[in-house]
Amino acid sequence: xxxxxxDQQLADLRSAAKAYAARHQFIPDLTWPDGVRIAVxxxxxxxxxxxxxxxxxPPMQLAKGEFGGRVGIWRLVELFxxxxxxxxxxxxxxICELYPRALRAVVESGHEIADHMWEHRVPQExxxxxxxxxxxxxxxxxxxxxxxxxxxxSHSAALLRQYGYIYRSEGSADQxxxxxxxxxxxxxLVSLPMHYVVDDAMYFNFNWLGSDPSAQRITDPERVCEIxxxxxxxxYNVGGYLNVCMHPFQSGRALRIAMLERLISRMKxxxxxxxxxxxxxxxYCINRHPPRTGAL
Numbered sequence: 001x002x003x004x005x006x007d008q009q010l011a012d013l014r015s016a017a018k019a020y021a022a023r024h025q026f027i028p029d030l031t032w033p034d035g036v037r038i039a040v041x042x043x044x045x046x047x048x049x050x051x052x053x054x055x056x057x058p059p060m061q062l063a064k065g066e067f068g069g070r071v072g073i074w075r076l077v078e079l080f081x082x083x084x085x086x087x088x089x090x091x092x093x094x095i096c097e098l099y100p101r102a103l104r105a106v107v108e109s110g111h112e113i114a115d116h117m118w119e120h121r122v123p124q125e126x127x128x129x130x131x132x133x134x135x136x137x138x139x140x141x142x143x144x145x146x147x148x149x150x151x152x153x154s155h156s157a158a159l160l161r162q163y164g165y166i167y168r169s170e171g172s173a174d175q176x177x178x179x180x181x182x183x184x185x186x187x188x189l190v191s192l193p194m195h196y197v198v199d200d201a202m203y204f205n206f207n208w209l210g211s212d213p214s215a216q217r218i219t220d221p222e223r224v225c226e227i228x229x230x231x232x233x234x235x236y237n238v239g240g241y242l243n244v245c246m247h248p249f250q251s252g253r254a255l256r257i258a259m260l261e262r263l264i265s266r267m268k269x270x271x272x273x274x275x276x277x278x279x280x281x282x283x284y285c286i287n288r289h290p291p292r293t294g295a296l
Contacts, residue, residue, distance in 0.1 A: 024191075025179040027289045031239075037272030038236045039281050041192060041243045042080065042264075043169065045152065046073055046091040048098060048249065051120045065249050069099040072252020073106070079257055081109050083264045088278040090116035090152040090169070093136030096143050103143045112277035113144045115151035115165070122154050130159055137163050149279040150192070157187035167192055167282035169243060176241045177281060179291045188291055190282040192243055198231050199245040200224070204256065221259035232267060241281075 032039055049065030073089075080087045089106050091113060096103060106113055118132035133155055140148045150167040151160060157180070160168065167190040168180070180191045196202050203219035228244065235242050251260060267273050276284075 019183070022185070023181050023183065024173050025181070025188075025291050025293070026174055027176065027178055027285065030176055030241075030285075030289060032274060033284070035272055036274040037239050037270075038232075039241050039274045039276060040232070040267065041169075041241075041278050041281060042085050042087045042246070042275065043152070043194070043243060043278065044073070044076060044087060044089045044246050044248055044251075045116055046089050046095055046099075046102075046248055047116060047120050048095060050092055050094060054120060068247060068249030068252055069095070069102060072248030072250075073099070073102045075252045075254075075257050076246070076248055076260075077102075077105055077109055077111065079261060079264075080111065083261070083268065085264060085275040086111055086277045086280070088112040088114050088150070088169075090114045091140070092116045092120050093118045093132075093139035096139040100143060107144045112150075112279050113140055113148065114169075114278060115140065115148045115153060115155075117151075117153045117155070129155065133159055133163060150282060152194075157182045157189055160189060161187045166190060166286065167278060169194055169278055175235065177285050185293075190285050192278050192281060193241075194243040194245045196245075198228055198242065200250040200256070201245075201247055204250040204253075221256050224256075225259045225263050228263060229266060236270065236273070243278075 046068065047065070048069040049062045052061045052065045076087070079085075089103070089111055091103065093115075103113060115133075115136050118136045123129045123132055137147055147164055149165060150169060151165055152169050154170065157168075169192040171180070171191055172193045172195045173180070173191065174193055176193070178191050178193075179188050181188045203217070203224045205217065232242050234240075246260075251257070264275075
């Protein structure tokens with residue numbers, strides 16, 4: 001490689017980094033409502049067996065997903081209700097056909113239902129992508145009585161804004177809520193970051209996404225509790241944000257429900273802990289910390 005080639009590569013990297021930075025607008029002075037030190041979003045990806053089917057996984061994996069719709073989601077809703085937590089349930093549109101009673105229970109308990117694609121994939125073809133999003137919006141609106149405000153998906157920002165979305169919870173460009181814009185500087189969305197270190201799928205799975213036996217792992221719930229508590233305390237100490245990602249077919253198991261009860265109770269023992277929905281956090285950011293440039 002010549003010096004000229006190296007210089008060109010460095011210039012390309014700087015250009016890409018500059019373009020990426022321009023799309024992300026952070027909130028350096030983020031503050032919460034009076035008396036609140038940290039906002040904690042408890043979120044569930046309620047996709048049951050849909051992803052398992054797309055990946056053509058074996059029957060036992062499908063059965064594991066089915067447990068989430070028949071048992072796990074009900075246990076989680078009961079737990080959130082008992083502890084005064086308002087959760088956000090990200091769900092594919094097709095789950096409205098498979099488990100409507102569970103989703104109605106979510107709505108009746110005051111939790112948020114948000115978008116998680118139509119069948120757990122985003123089509124590459126623009127027309128089909130919009131078809132999937134439109135079907136999801138209609139399905140979630142029929143169940144909840146209102147249009148979804150946010151998504152956990154890679155749908156295009158322009159399409160999401162067209163259908164009235166205000167936030168996305170998928171990336172981890174920062175530990176706190178921030179704004180993301182498209183390449184043209186428009187179609188802004190609040191980004192509510194999540195990270196796999198606070199995702200139950202990383203700890204409570206075997207044969208995850210077709211992994212071979214050497215990659216299988218089932219972690220002691222108490223170990224997970226300590227990891228998540230440490231993540232919470234770090235953000236609590238600096239006055240920040242935490243997004244806990246769960247799956248009903250994982251965290252809906254009895255021992256893990258018991259662990260979550262201890263974790264949430266431990267969080268509630270400290271002053272200034274807020275347990276809102278993702279939509280509440282997104283609307284708060286827009287109202288109190290609007291973007292400095294760019295349009296939502």
